[in-house]
Amino acid sequence: MPASPDNLEPVAKITVRDLTMAYGSFVVMRDLNFDVMEKDIFVIIGGSGCGKSTLMRHLIGLREPAKGTILYEGEEFSADTPAERGEFIERFGVMYQSGALWSSLTLAENIALPLEENTALAPAAIRELVSYKLALVGLSGYEEYYPSEISGGMKKRAGIARAMALDPDILFLDEPGAGLDPLSSRRLDDLILRLRDGLGSTVVIVTHELASIFAIANNSIFLDTTTRTQGATGNPTELRDHSDNPAVRDFLRRGEHESETPARHPS
Ligand SMILES: Nc1ncnc2c1ncn2[C@@H]1O[C@H](COP(=O)(O)OP(=O)(O)OP(=O)(O)O)[C@@H](O)[C@H]1O
Ligand SMILES: [Mg+2]
Numbered sequence: 131m132p133a134s135p136d137n138l139e140p141v142a143k144i145t146v147r148d149l150t151m152a153y154g155s156f157v158v159m160r161d162l163n164f165d166v167m168e169k170d171i172f173v174i175i176g177g178s179g180c181g182k183s184t185l186m187r188h189l190i191g192l193r194e195p196a197k198g199t200i201l202y203e204g205e206e207f208s209a210d211t212p213a214e215r216g217e218f219i220e221r222f223g224v225m226y227q228s229g230a231l232w233s234s235l236t237l238a239e240n241i242a243l244p245l246e247e248n249t250a251l252a253p254a255a256i257r258e259l260v261s262y263k264l265a266l267v268g269l270s271g272y273e274e275y276y277p278s279e280i281s282g283g284m285k286k287r288a289g290i291a292r293a294m295a296l297d298p299d300i301l302f303l304d305e306p307g308a309g310l311d312p313l314s315s316r317r318l319d320d321l322i323l324r325l326r327d328g329l330g331s332t333v334v335i336v337t338h339e340l341a342s343i344f345a346i347a348n349n350s351i352f353l354d355t356t357t358r359t360q361g362a363t364g365n366p367t368e369l370r371d372h373s374d375n376p377a378v379r380d381f382l383r384r385g386e387h388e389s390e391t392p393a394r395h396p397s
Contacts, residue, residue: 149198164363171333176353182336223298225289231277238273244295263291283314304336
């Protein structure tokens with residue numbers, strides 16, 4: 131009997147199995163196992179230095195696993211030849227933790243760069259796309275500004291516009307909200323939700339801001355510095371309320387009394 135759409139197993143966008151990550155003999159994390167599903171807003175959480183940026187580098191193919199596999203839509207990514215891997219990478223948009231804009235280029239030129247390097251679009255078409263991407267992140271009219279002429283929050287949004295330039299299937303963002311005030315940070319959350327809903331992108335994001343995590347993420351992995359492996363994976367709100375791992379609960383409940391989204395305790 132042919133399978134109906136209802137009983138087809140959804141294929142994970144990213145599947146990570148038994149992943150060990152290392153720099154030389156220094157093992158950062160071992161035995162990571164998790165899935166990122168299509169249209170997830172998937173957050174990588176854990177203490178400073180636990181390996182969040184390292185995990186992102188593995189997911190985008192910048193580093194080889196010391197052990198284990200990474201699959202995209204069921205196809206092995208980590209064992210691909212560079213040419214085959216390139217086809218996947220073209221579908222990624224990335225904002226690195228240190229992801230500065232080019233200071234000598236205007237915002238329009240910064241966002242045009244990936245389009246000029248990766249597409250055969252005519253200059254007029256590129257200009258139009260650049261304006262559209264800037265409008266998406268609320269920066270219409272700032273085309274000719276240089277990074278030094280705009281605020282920190284605007285730079286973050288311009289960085290996201292650049293990561294989105296090629297309409298990525300998966301958007302990777304490493305701490306896009308770091309250093310933003312609560313209002314700018316909330317605007318950034320709204321933007322990420324709109325991108326997921328509007329463009330249908332899957333989003334993998336590194337952040338330690340609890341308000342942001344509970345507002346936007348539906349899936350997560352917690353990297354535990356103490357055990358050097360994953361402490362949990364799943365919906366962060368459920369993990370906060372029900373995880374049997376105290377390290378995970380403590381991380382997600384820190385500063386709870388002053389949080390804007392307190393856990394609901396049974397009274
Ligand atoms: N290129 C590198 N060579 C050797 N060790 C590295 C390298 N990059 C990171 N490390 C080490 O790997 C560990 C994880 O670093 P990583 O940057 O992934 O942590 P992180 O969770 O992103 O931290 P943060 O929250 O501070 O951004 C750290 O101990 C770090 O010193
Ligand atoms: Mg980092």
